[in-house]
Amino acid sequence: MEAEEQHFLRKSYGWDNSTSFTLIQEGENKTYKVCSSSGNWVLRKYRRNRFDASQIKAELALISTLRPHFPTPSILKNQDGELLTLDVQGSVEQIYAVFQFIKGNTLHLPTAKDYRKLGFLMRRLHDVADQVQKKVAEDWPGWSRPLYDTVTLIEKPLQRLISASFLTEEDRACCIKTAKHIKGQLEQLGLGKRQFVHGDFHFGNILVTHDRWVCLDFDECGWGPRSFDIGTVRLHMRAADHLTKMWPFFSQGYGKKLSEEEIRLGTALRIFYMSGKIPIRQDIEMVRREPAERSYMRFINEEITG
Structure with missing residues (x-):
């Protein structure tokens, strides 16, 4: 500095x-x-x-x-x-x-118990947010956070992807096909009720201290479907090849039942949204070196095809 x-x-x-x-x-x-x-x-x-x-x-x-x-x-x-x-x-x-500054650590090798606790913590955040937003005034600054709607989740990411110089024509065709598929499912299922979402809820943003877990990094927070938050966890599980093993524990911790279709769509939307950030994050060395858009498209296909 x-x-x-x-x-x-x-x-x-x-x-x-x-x-x-x-x-x-x-x-x-x-x-x-x-x-x-x-x-x-x-x-x-x-x-x-x-x-x-x-x-x-x-x-x-x-x-x-x-x-x-x-x-x-x-x-x-x-x-x-x-x-x-x-x-x-x-x-x-x-x-x-x-x-x-809070002294603590992040979990690099989370266990089944940790995933259950992560689900519980996300549910607690959602429940607290529901209660808080009922009490705040209409001019509360928090209402100005972004809305995760069709434009934010599909249209803008797609435009960034098809304009990206590092993508092949085959990659662009795959992105267009995937966006069309997701949008079709969205038109059938809808986004559901728009509620507060953290936007980037995963172990990397949880600080473990001697007596509690503290939630960090709210700079993606906004208003959208709760399945979008859940999709962040599923994306990280897929990337670590932990989905089959660990998803039941997170789901048990979260408790509230969402339909499988809603969860899979929310996850697909989360992953597509993240894909659309790759072209505007090329100043970050890790992103530039490993863009990840191909694995993201594969993850989306695995979600929407079951």
Whole structure:
């Protein structure tokens, strides 16, 4: 991190000159561990041109509203009392947020018991969100989070994919065929009730401490079908070749019964949505090196064909 950026952040949060910034993760956003005299924090530097300031304010408002009822890190306000910090240099806008640092680990080799607990935690998040949204006002910032509808889940991802220079004509034809198939199923089943979804709920975004599991990374959260959240877990299970073995345990933990057709469609939509992000994430080395769109299309086919 450049010295000028560090100076801006120290001034914004009232940190002294001894405060250090260490990069700990780079992907959709950059994440830094901040060590200051006032404590340790996690700084998120949001990926530019992904979400605007109003949508990120909505994300932070959602986390703050959920936190009294569900385990999420607290958010540190800046010197102006704001949850979001904005640095504007000419036409370039950079957005930051700072979260409580929590000592813990992520699970790299989850067991059946872990998958059951993950299902329980997702169900708890969904139930808490249902109760919270009944109580908030119409002008609550959280309502500004993205809507996962047909345009977001199918049409925009398809346009990105067929415009991607690294895809072959055969790949593009496969993407078009898959989108058509999913859209046809969607027209038959519908998206169901639009409710709060975390948008990226998996073990990589769960921090395990000595006494609890804490849910992280709400920057994909929005409003859509609950099967979209469940689809994130199924995608990770498929990628790890754990679906057959572990799905029953997650399903048992989640508890609430959704139809198999609804779950499979939600999973297909989740995977297609993720495929559409590949062309706009080519600045991330891992994505550029292993685009994964072919395996994604295979996963979708396995879901929609049963």
